[in-house]
Amino acid sequence: MTGIAMQDKNCEIQVSLAAYSKLLCHVMQYPYTAVNGVLLAPDSLTSEDEVLEVVDCVPLFHYSLSLAPMFIVALTQIEEYAASKDLQICGYYHANEYDTDKDVGAVATRIADKIAENCDVSCLLLVENEKLSRISTEVPIKAFLPTKANERIDWKSCGKPSVQFGDKGLSIGPEIVNKQLYRSIIDMDCHYDDVSLHWDNRAIDEVVKLFVESLT
Amino acid sequence: MLRGVDPVHPLDEHKTWPEIRNKLRQWRKENVRCSDKIVELGEYALRHYSANLGREKWAVFEQVCVAALDLCPAKMKLVNLCIQQLSEQFPSSLRVSMLEGLKFEHLKKWDEALEMYDGMIEYEPTFPAPYKRKVAIFKAQDKLVDAVNELNRYLSTFSCDYESWMELSDIYINQQNYNKAQFCLEELLLQYPHNHLYHQKYADILFTIGGKENLELSCKYYCKAVELNPNNVRALFGIQLASSSLSTIGKLSSKSKLDNQSLAAWASNMIEDHYKSHKGTTKNLIIEVASVLDKLSIK
Numbered sequence: 420m421t422g423i424a425m426q427d428k429n430c431e432i433q434v435s436l437a438a439y440s441k442l443l444c445h446v447m448q449y450p451y452t453a454v455n456g457v458l459l460a461p462d463s464l465t466s467e468d469e470v471l472e473v474v475d476c477v478p479l480f481h482y483s484l485s486l487a488p489m490f491i492v493a494l495t496q497i498e499e500y501a502a503s504k505d506l507q508i509c510g511y512y513h514a515n516e517y518d519t520d521k522d523v524g525a526v527a528t529r530i531a532d533k534i535a536e537n538c539d540v541s542c543l544l545l546v547e548n549e550k551l552s553r554i555s556t557e558v559p560i561k562a563f564l565p566t567k568a569n570e571r572i573d574w575k576s577c578g579k580p581s582v583q584f585g586d587k588g589l590s591i592g593p594e595i596v597n598k599q600l601y602r603s604i605i606d607m608d609c610h611y612d613d614v615s616l617h618w619d620n621r622a623i624d625e626v627v628k629l630f631v632e633s634l635t
Numbered sequence: 636m637l638r639g640v641d642p643v644h645p646l647d648e649h650k651t652w653p654e655i656r657n658k659l660r661q662w663r664k665e666n667v668r669c670s671d672k673i674v675e676l677g678e679y680a681l682r683h684y685s686a687n688l689g690r691e692k693w694a695v696f697e698q699v700c701v702a703a704l705d706l707c708p709a710k711m712k713l714v715n716l717c718i719q720q721l722s723e724q725f726p727s728s729l730r731v732s733m734l735e736g737l738k739f740e741h742l743k744k745w746d747e748a749l750e751m752y753d754g755m756i757e758y759e760p761t762f763p764a765p766y767k768r769k770v771a772i773f774k775a776q777d778k779l780v781d782a783v784n785e786l787n788r789y790l791s792t793f794s795c796d797y798e799s800w801m802e803l804s805d806i807y808i809n810q811q812n813y814n815k816a817q818f819c820l821e822e823l824l825l826q827y828p829h830n831h832l833y834h835q836k837y838a839d840i841l842f843t844i845g846g847k848e849n850l851e852l853s854c855k856y857y858c859k860a861v862e863l864n865p866n867n868v869r870a871l872f873g874i875q876l877a878s879s880s881l882s883t884i885g886k887l888s889s890k891s892k893l894d895n896q897s898l899a900a901w902a903s904n905m906i907e908d909h910y911k912s913h914k915g916t917t918k919n920l921i922i923e924v925a926s927v928l929d930k931l932s933i934k
Contacts, residue, residue, distance in 0.1 A: 485808055488843070491931070495931055598641070
């Protein structure tokens with residue numbers, strides 16, 4: 420389980436604006452249900468690095484998150500896609516159904532464990548539902564890194580991930596709400612309902628690119 | 636500032652009176668939860684087309700009220716207005732009282748809401764809605780054991796309520812209690828044997844539980860789902876996965892393994908055709924899918 424080594428180094432998790440935006444859009448488009456997704460990093464990243472850089476994410480499901488078949492298919496498709504873009508799967512994000520549920524539940528743990536067992540580096544991002552009303556000032560996400568404990572994986576909290584461009588980057592959150600960018604998010608559930616919808620969410624990438632240009 | 640995106644408002648897409656009325660009807664019929672769009676279009680219709688709506692306006696008031704509760708506290712004034720209009724038109728109506736109960740739920744006044752729903756059940760035991768709201772309250776309080784007990788009690792009387800069977804199966808799936816979720820889907824399949832989605836979901840649960848017998852059964856249910864709807868791509872992937880897994884199990888006869896391999900190959904072809912036949916799927920995606928199907932076949 421090579422993904423476990425990173426916790427020993429107190430590594431930092433950085434999330435690009437593209438990944439952060441897609442994660443927020445996914446959560447906001449389905450506020451009444453649990454959602455989850457997979458995080459992507461450059462394939463040059465190893466467990467020896469001190470910074471886990473999440474450069475993209477692929478939203479997975481908003482319905483029946485813990486059923487195996489489509490999860491297997493989706494992960495295989497995302498692996499194929501990642502390889503073609505010189506990326507690798509580096510983690511998992513999960514938003515619970517209820518705003519009062521602050522724990523990494525059994526479903527999230529099980530899926531995150533599976534990903535950690537099969538990837539070189541991994542992390543778990545849990546959306547803090549109650550903090551979604553404060554996205555202009557703080558990142559509503561708790562980060563966890565895997566550690567090995569008696570042949571089991573333990574997910575240890577390591578604070579919040581940092582978002583690209585810091586406070587200036589956070590201003591994308593309210594903009595996503597105002598411009599209703601969340602309506603264009605496509606996750607794997609949407610893709611399997613209509614295969615002409617692609618889960619790479621290029622449209623959102625383009626919008627985020629223009630936003631980043633306005634910051635720099 | 637975000638550039639390159641303009642919010643699309645439902646009023647931009649549906650400008651004429653018939654379009655607005657039809658969209659609201661479609662949302663009511665399909666029970667779609669797009670509360671911000673419903674409030675925008677519904678409020679506009681109530682303000683500008685109240686006379687055109689005629690008696691339908693009361694259904695729209697109810698629809699807008701429920702949607703506005705999703706957007707509270709910002710839309711609390713609208714909620715109160717809808718409840719007031721409906722109460723005046725339908726005094727002592729149980730359906731209007733349900734909206735008052737929903738308001739208590741939004742304000743997290745659980746005891747008041749439960750008291751209201753218990754009162755409604757005592758007054759009219761055949762009205763299903765308050766039973767289901769009690770389940771929703773237990774879920775919101777994270778009292779899943781109470782929610783499951785209440786839902787089971789409700790279903791012992793209202794056993795034809797497909798929505799509740801689905802809700803119970805979803806709760807069991809989230810608790811990873813797949814055997815009980817399987818039972819719920821069996822009830823649904825008895826009532827709706829021609830619904831491809833129920834066959835596919837039943838197969839998903841069987842696959843998740845695992846084991847040779849469950850894999851074989853899941854394959855059959857995926858096949859039934861595809862027979863009912865050849866465009867169910869989840870069921871096609873399910874056939875591919877299940878039959879590929881079965882073809883590698885040592886205990887099966889060589890004929891069974893060959894049959895499973897042929898079935899997996901057939902499913903792969905169907906999936907590739909499905910992707911190729913959809914306008915908008917890119918060449919890269921089709922190539923990726925072919926590679927994915929190869930990987931899923933190899934065990």
